[in-house]
Structure formats: C-alpha cells, structure tokens
Amino acid sequence: MDDLEIPSNGRNAVPPPYGTPMQLHVLKSFCNLPAGRPVQATMITVYTITMSPVMDVTVRTASGSEIRAALKVYDRRLGRDLRECLGKHVAHTPEVETAFQYFVKAKKMAPFLRELARRSKEDFTPPEPWHFLDDAGPDCQAEFEAALWAKCDGYFKTETEAYDRLCHLQGEYIPRMLAHVRVIVPVPNVPADLGKYFELKGVLLERISGYNLGDLPISPLAPSDPKKWPSIIQSSVNLAHKLDASGVLMGDCAPRNVIVDKRTHMPFFIDFAQAEFKEILLQAWHDPKDKGWNPEYEYWKTVATRNNPGAIGTEMKGKLKKIKNMELKGIVYPNYESILKEIQQPKKGQKLG
Numbered sequence: 001m002d003d004l005e006i007p008s009n010g011r012n013a014v015p016p017p018y019g020t021p022m023q024l025h026v027l028k029s030f031c032n033l034p035a036g037r038p039v040q041a042t043m044i045t046v047y048t049i050t051m052s053p054v055m056d057v058t059v060r061t062a063s064g065s066e067i068r069a070a071l072k073v074y075d076r077r078l079g080r081d082l083r084e085c086l087g088k089h090v091a092h093t094p095e096v097e098t099a100f101q102y103f104v105k106a107k108k109m110a111p112f113l114r115e116l117a118r119r120s121k122e123d124f125t126p127p128e129p130w131h132f133l134d135d136a137g138p139d140c141q142a143e144f145e146a147a148l149w150a151k152c153d154g155y156f157k158t159e160t161e162a163y164d165r166l167c168h169l170q171g172e173y174i175p176r177m178l179a180h181v182r183v184i185v186p187v188p189n190v191p192a193d194l195g196k197y198f199e200l201k202g203v204l205l206e207r208i209s210g211y212n213l214g215d216l217p218i219s220p221l222a223p224s225d226p227k228k229w230p231s232i233i234q235s236s237v238n239l240a241h242k243l244d245a246s247g248v249l250m251g252d253c254a255p256r257n258v259i260v261d262k263r264t265h266m267p268f269f270i271d272f273a274q275a276e277f278k279e280i281l282l283q284a285w286h287d288p289k290d291k292g293w294n295p296e297y298e299y300w301k302t303v304a305t306r307n308n309p310g311a312i313g314t315e316m317k318g319k320l321k322k323i324k325n326m327e328l329k330g331i332v333y334p335n336y337e338s339i340l341k342e343i344q345q346p347k348k349g350q351k352l353g
C-alpha cells in the first residue's frame with residue numbers, strides 16, 4: 001500500500017488506492033443494487049479525506065443502469081485528521097502495515113480491543129489512537145493502527161445506525177442510505193476470523209448536488225441575493241433541532257456537515273459517524289435508585305448544553321460578518337428553558353419535539 005499525500009485543505013485530494021473502477025461488495029441494499037453481490041463503482045472525484053475518504057462515484061446497477069452516489073469509506077489508512085498525532089499527520093507506510101499485520105497474526109487484536117473498550121468506558125479521558133504512539137512501547141505503531149481500526153469500525157456502525165434511526169427523514173432532510181458496502185481490496189493471508197481487520201466498510205449515500213452551508217457567502221450555487229441567506233440558515237437551525245428531537249445527537253454539528261440542495265436551497269445534514277443516540281445515553285445514565293429520574297428532562301438538558309442549533313447559527317453569523325461584513329439577524333433558536341420547564345410540568349395535550 002502506498003504512502004499517500006494528503007493535501008492540507010482536504011479538498012481535491014488524491015484518489016485513495018482502491019483502483020478505478022472499484023469493486024464493491026453490497027452488504028445491505030436499500031435500493032436496486034444486488035445485496036450479497038459485487039458491483040462496480042467509478043470514482044468521479046474525491047470530496048474530502050479529512051476523517052474518511054468521501055467520493056463522488058457512479059455505480060452500475062444490476063439492470064445495467066448507472067446511479068450517481070456519494071461513497072464514504074471508513075479506512076484507517078487515510079484521513080488527514082483521523083491520523084493526526086500532536087498536530088501532525090502520521091502517514092500509513094508499508095512498515096506500519098507490516099507491524100499491524102504481525103500484530104493481527106499474533107492474535108493480539110482481540111485482547112487489545114477488549115482493553116480499549118474497557119478503558120473507553122472507565123477512564124476519565126478515553127484513550128485516543130495517538131496516545132498509543134506516545135507510549136513508545138514495542139507494539140506502539142501496531143497499536144496505533146489497531147485503535148484507528150476500532151475508531152473506523154465504530155464510525156461505520158454509528159453512521160449506519162443513525163441512518164436507520166432517521167429513516168423517516170431520509171430523502172428530505174438527510175440523504176437516502178443506498179447501501180452498506182465493502183470495498184474489495186487485497187486482504188493479507190490471515191485466518192478467516194482475522195480477515196475483518198483488513199476489510200474496508202463503507203456507505204453509498206444519495207448524492208446531494210449543492211454546496212456546503214459554510215460556503216453560503218462564496219458559493220456560485222448559492223442565491224446571489226444575500227437577503228435569501230438567513231432563511232437557509234434558519235432552516236438549518238430548525239433541522240438541527242429536529243434531529244435532536246428525533247433522538248440523534250450529532251457529535252460534529254457544523255455548517256460543513258450541511259449540504260444545501262442547489263435547486264431547492266433546502267439543507268440536508270450529513271456525517272453522523274460521531275452521533276450519540278438518546279435511548280443509549282439514557283440507558284447509560286439511568287440510576288434505578290434515583291426515584292425522581294426524568295429521562296426526557298435529562299436528555300434535553302444535554303441537548304441544551306450541546307446546543308447544536310446554536311453551533312450552526314453562531315458559525316454562520318461569524319462567516320457572514322467576516323466574509324461579507326453582514327450582520328445575521330432574526331434567527332430563532334429553540335428555547336431550551338421553556339422546553340425543560342414544559343417537560344417538568346407538561347400542559348394537557350401538549351407534545352414535545
């Protein structure tokens with residue numbers, strides 16, 4: 001595997017080493033792609049490789065027609081920010097890969113992942129992949145790769161679970177999930193149960209043709225009349241609240257994770273790899289001894305602290321000021337104080353969210 005040059009801005013990055021055309025094995029299909037079978041994808045461009053490589057691709061369907069999609073691959077070997085250690089990108093090299101393969105073949109993965117899971121649950125500061133490099137032990141490079149593998153595996157699971165939980169919003173507020181896939185790449189000669197550590201999982205998403213919300217003041221696809229911009233920002237703020245109310249708390253809620261459809265100028269949220277789920281948070285927080293436990297209240301308290309709608313509005317306000325010297329006014333945010341009050345004293349017949 002080659003050492004890749006990752007451009008500093010993450011855009012127009014060099015293609016990942018999957019080959020063109022790429023072969024994808026469809027693990028789960030939500031469209032007319034055949035599940036359990038390989039399909040061919042051709043890359044048109046790479047959007048970004050900040051955490052995961054995300055590409056604009058065409059995929060040939062069983063009937064011979066082609067669909068255009070966004071392919072996001074959870075690949076530990078890439079990712080400018082994913083492989084960062086103390087502000088520097090740590091390149092994936094053949095030596096590092098050899099060390100990782102020895103580690104896997106020596107059956108060190110399972111105990112390492114168990115310990116990582118235990119520490120992630122119990123430690124005050126959960127371990128990050130780069131912490132292992134800092135340890136400088138004999139297996140430190142392999143452990144860095146192993147922790148990155150765990151991170152990418154978690155991102156795939158979280159992203160696919162979020163799309164499942166948000167299936168009612170797909171196609172209108174978030175892209176449609178088309179398929180869960182595996183990019184077919186050479187896997188080293190390891191026993192079958194260890195092959196998973198070299199597999200590359202990914203998702204094929206409906207491709208939203210538009211511009212990132214963060215580019216609103218500069219994109220040629222955005223309305224040229226700045227008076228139209230506040231309503232696009234307001235729709236995005238409202239959508240952030242809608243996601244919170246749907247029980248999916250985005251971990252990385254920012255304008256760059258919002259794509260605005262170039263025709264309708266309606267926002268679509270993307271990137272749920274770091275999301276958290278209400279139900280799972282509540283299970284973890286619940287103390288059966290606490291008789292006054294109000295799960296709804298606890299959830300919305302966290303939503304209010306996180307303030308995802310505010311994260312969208314504040315960043316956009318700063319951008320408009322900086323780029324266009326424009327004051328963003330009149331954006332309406334959720335009133336968390338009254339939401340929390342209502343949870344404690346619900347009015348008759350009134351529903352939240």
Ligand SMILES: Nc1ncnc2c1ncn2[C@@H]1O[C@H](COP(=O)(O)OP(=O)(O)OP(=O)(O)O)[C@@H](O)[C@H]1O
Pocket residue numbers: 047048049050051052053054070072175205206207208209212252256257259270271272273
């Ligand atoms: N469904 C989609 N349609 C069109 N473009 C998309 C789609 N999904 C992702 N992209 C493009 O790819 C970029 C990266 O996607 P995403 O945020 O999911 O990946 P990421 O690795 O988590 O990136 P980051 O860490 O920068 O947020 C988006 O900003 C967008 O430009």
Ligand SMILES: [Mg+2]
Pocket residue numbers: 256257270271
């Ligand atoms: Mg993103």
